[in-house]
Amino acid sequence: MHRLLTHFSSVMLGLLFAAPAFAEVRVLTSIKPLQLIAAAVQDGVGKPGVLLPPGASPHHFTLRPSDIRNVREADLLYWIGPDLETFLPRVLEGRRAMTLAVQDISGLHLRRFGEEHRHDEEPADEHEEEHTDVHDEGTEAGEHDELHRPGALDAHLWLDPDNARKIASRMASDLSSIDPANAARYQANLAAFDQRLAAMDEKIEDRLKPLAGKPFFVFHEAFDYFEEAFGLRHAGVFAVSADVQPGARKVADMRKRLELAGASCVFSEPPIPPRLAQTLSEGLPVRLAELDPLGYDVKVDALGYERLLEALGSNLAGCLERL
Structure with a gap:
């Protein structure tokens, strides 16, 4: 009986310490297009959130208390930048977790x-x-x-598919850094996203x-x-x-x-x-x-x-x- 209890305690202790490794990374985006890009990268691993509700303008949106709480609790937060989401800069001042204005990504076409x-x-x-x-x-x-x-x-930079590729690449890199256990999945999702965009580009252009x-x-x-x-x-x-x-x-x-x-x-x-x-x-x-x-x-x-x-x-x- 003692051995059984000891084994059970060891298993539970192992699960307790292992749990954080399997916790879903909380990704929050300012607008839906960024949420859609993040959803492609996180496919099968997690679901990104979004701040702006349907019908809201990023130029004149006012954050609710629940939005401010979500901003503070997110592990990764992506927004376009101060030229679009004028409501965000003051709220972001208190954030300690990773935050990225995607307009600052190197190589983006602006x-x-x-x-x-x-x-x-x-x-x-x-x-x-x-x-x-x-x-x-x-x-x-x-x-x-x-x-x-x-x-x-x-600031409507997400409507350039090449920019979307670069944003997705940065998201995959950030997620892989925070969640290395799923790094291979993020990179595979990124590769699939690139392939789909190439086919989409050709279809729309034709x-x-x-x-x-x-x-x-x-x-x-x-x-x-x-x-x-x-x-x-x-x-x-x-x-x-x-x-x-x-x-x-x-x-x-x-x-x-x-x-x-x-x-x-x-x-x-x-x-x-x-x-x-x-x-x-x-x-x-x-x-x-x-x-x-x-x-x-x-x-x-x-x-x-x-x-x-x-x-x-x-x-x-x-x-x-x-x-």
């Missing part, structure tokens, strides 16, 4: 607002005639414009390449990374805030721009109500569709990031192909 796409070869003055932005005059929209002022960092030059308009300058990656360029931006209804003068300016463009696509973006796009396009040869850079309806799993980009490509092509 754009600044007002830059021409690298694949564009036309003179800048020709672009100025073709590319028109119409900005709102409200307070919220004014703050939004300040974040998108010429020369400011375009569909969008013939559509280059067809005019389309967006309500938010969020898609330049995606456009540059796949050879497109929007004809104009209607800088509209979801919280401010544009005035009659602004609506008239936007309609005039659409009249000049002729047959074109206008892409609204959640949570901006599509009824504004409907008002703008009434009586014009304009087709309406939606682009969601944050993937609010995308399922969080290993394939989520590809679904996000495939949805953008499919929605763009689906509208432009009908012009």
